Amino acid sequence: MDKDISRAVIGRLPRYLRYLGELKDKNVERISSSELSVLMKVTASQIRQDLNNFGGFGQQGYGYNVDYLYSEISKILGLEHQYNFIIIGAGNLGKALGGYLNFEKRGFILKGMFDKDPGLIGTEVRDVKVMPMEDLPSFIRSNDIDIAVLTIPKEGAVLVAKVLVENGIKAIWNFAHVDLDVPEYVQVENVHLSDSLMKLSYNISSYMENNK
Amino acid sequence: MDKDISRAVIGRLPRYLRYLGELKDKNVERISSSELSVLMKVTASQIRQDLNNFGGFGQQGYGYNVDYLYSEISKILGLEHQYNFIIIGAGNLGKALGGYLNFEKRGFILKGMFDKDPGLIGTEVRDVKVMPMEDLPSFIRSNDIDIAVLTIPKEGAVLVAKVLVENGIKAIWNFAHVDLDVPEYVQVENVHLSDSLMKLSYNISSYMENNK
DNA sequence: CAACAATTGACAAGAATTTAACAGAAATCT
DNA sequence: AGATTTCTGTTAAATTCTTGTCAATTGTTG
Numbered sequence: 001m002d003k004d005i006s007r008a009v010i011g012r013l014p015r016y017l018r019y020l021g022e023l024k025d026k027n028v029e030r031i032s033s034s035e036l037s038v039l040m041k042v043t044a045s046q047i048r049q050d051l052n053n054f055g056g057f058g059q060q061g062y063g064y065n066v067d068y069l070y071s072e073i074s075k076i077l078g079l080e081h082q083y084n085f086i087i088i089g090a091g092n093l094g095k096a097l098g099g100y101l102n103f104e105k106r107g108f109i110l111k112g113m114f115d116k117d118p119g120l121i122g123t124e125v126r127d128v129k130v131m132p133m134e135d136l137p138s139f140i141r142s143n144d145i146d147i148a149v150l151t152i153p154k155e156g157a158v159l160v161a162k163v164l165v166e167n168g169i170k171a172i173w174n175f176a177h178v179d180l181d182v183p184e185y186v187q188v189e190n191v192h193l194s195d196s197l198m199k200l201s202y203n204i205s206s207y208m209e210n211n212k
Numbered sequence: 213m214d215k216d217i218s219r220a221v222i223g224r225l226p227r228y229l230r231y232l233g234e235l236k237d238k239n240v241e242r243i244s245s246s247e248l249s250v251l252m253k254v255t256a257s258q259i260r261q262d263l264n265n266f267g268g269f270g271q272q273g274y275g276y277n278v279d280y281l282y283s284e285i286s287k288i289l290g291l292e293h294q295y296n297f298i299i300i301g302a303g304n305l306g307k308a309l310g311g312y313l314n315f316e317k318r319g320f321i322l323k324g325m326f327d328k329d330p331g332l333i334g335t336e337v338r339d340v341k342v343m344p345m346e347d348l349p350s351f352i353r354s355n356d357i358d359i360a361v362l363t364i365p366k367e368g369a370v371l372v373a374k375v376l377v378e379n380g381i382k383a384i385w386n387f388a389h390v391d392l393d394v395p396e397y398v399q400v401e402n403v404h405l406s407d408s409l410m411k412l413s414y415n416i417s418s419y420m421e422n423n424k
Numbered sequence: 425c426a427a428c429a430a431t432t433g434a435c436a437a438g439a440a441t442t443t444a445a446c447a448g449a450a451a452t453c454t
Numbered sequence: 455a456g457a458t459t460t461c462t463g464t465t466a467a468a469t470t471c472t473t474g475t476c477a478a479t480t481g482t483t484g
Contacts, residue, residue, distance in 0.1 A: 010414055014407035032461060045443050052463060060462040061450030077410045078417025092308030099304060102406060146416065171416050173409060187419060189412035194314060195226035197385060198289045200401035202222055204358065204383050205290025207399060244431060257473050264433060272432040273480030
């Protein structure tokens with residue numbers, strides 16, 4: 001299918017998908033790269049270049065069909081699959097992610113939640129019960145879990161990641177503030193919130209510097 | 213101070229800071245770019261190049277002093293300032309961010325939370341009360357608020373952002389799934405969680421494609 | 425204290441990414 | 455139906471980012 005698409009291009013696809021979804025909702029049938037470029041504030045050239053990494057989705061003189069392009073990008077992103085996922089760490093962040101219904105619409109199915117705090121075990125998020133950590137290995141194996149969401153403090157994350165890998169997890173969505181060391185066949189996507197906040201801090205202070 | 217440091221460089225600084233913090237905790241006094249490059253799995257050249265954007269923090273034959281480098285990067289990122297922030301949206305995500313104590317350590321002080329749901333008003337997160345949206349404008353003005361964290365659904369986000377800007381907010385940490393259109397003097401950092409999840413999905417499905 | 429080893433900062437070379445330009449195909453207009 | 459306009463896909467140019475190299479400087483060792 002695809003061989004070596006750059007990370008930068010992949011990173012932009014979800015945003016294209018979002019704008020195309022909005023256009024679909026407005027019943028827009030077709031759109032040109034230059035119209036889309038105005039909406040999205042990127043160059044039309046970049047849009048065409050990005051899309052052409054995957055093949056010609058448009059037509060000269062016409063542009064791109066919104067529905068078709070939307071579904072092609074969905075396919076590229078693997079959103080036609082269903083993924084079973086679990087959340088490890090049933091604190092506020094874990095609950096927030098577990099309760100986010102839009103994930104379900106995209107094919108991400110919440111199968112279980114885990115926590116080491118006995119006080120949380122048995123509580124529910126959308127009919128999914130929080131289970132104790134001891135049950136984790138067997139649960140992954142017997143419920144065909146693809147993705148684990150790690151919403152626990154960094155201290156425990158490395159060890160839990162090891163357990164996940166040993167039990168055949170395919171991917172980890174990592175919110176713990178640590179870099180996980182896993183085999184190359186396990187996909188990791190990091191969300192380091194404090195890094196993001198620091199970037200914001202940089203922008204604030206750098207703006208103030210340049211405008212005082 | 214700094215004129216045009218690339219986004220890529222800034223994006224790497226928080227990760228440098230994290231590793232340096234760990235070294236500090238281990239009482240490591242000095243480190244060379246090549247040692248750090250092994251730890252962080254990047255090239256030594258990149259580390260030196262990145263740091264030299266801001267001046268020579270190291271010394272030939274010696275390397276970098278961990279404490280000094282840590283504090284210099286902190287300064288670059290603007291972490292020596294204090295920032296007052298509020299959270300808009302007191303759902304699980306808002307509560308999770310409000311309860312995250314490490315932000316306080318970095319100088320980000322939670323001053324208030326807001327929600328439109330009457331059922332949430334009056335509840336507390338770390339001694340901070342959730343207030344009704346009507347109080348937002350006056351609160352920002354009279355409490356010297358720098359940053360607003362937006363943890364509300366996208367439908368309301370655009371309108372709330374407008375109110376924030378009108379009342380002099382400096383920066384928005386945006387978790388709503390929409391691009392905000394604000395004046396250039398307002399800094400925005402987006403955290404689009406579903407984009408991140410889609411990238412993970414791409415990696416899973418692309419790995420499976422290439423290894424079936 | 426001289427010789428040697430370590431290591432930066434600077435610069436050059438090499439890659440990757442982004443933007444521009446344009447030929448040619450399809451749609452639209454008259 | 456022919457002329458004109460609109461657009462893509464593609465190639466080329468420009469820009470940005472990353473990596474490699476090495477002289478110069480500092481620390482260390484015998």
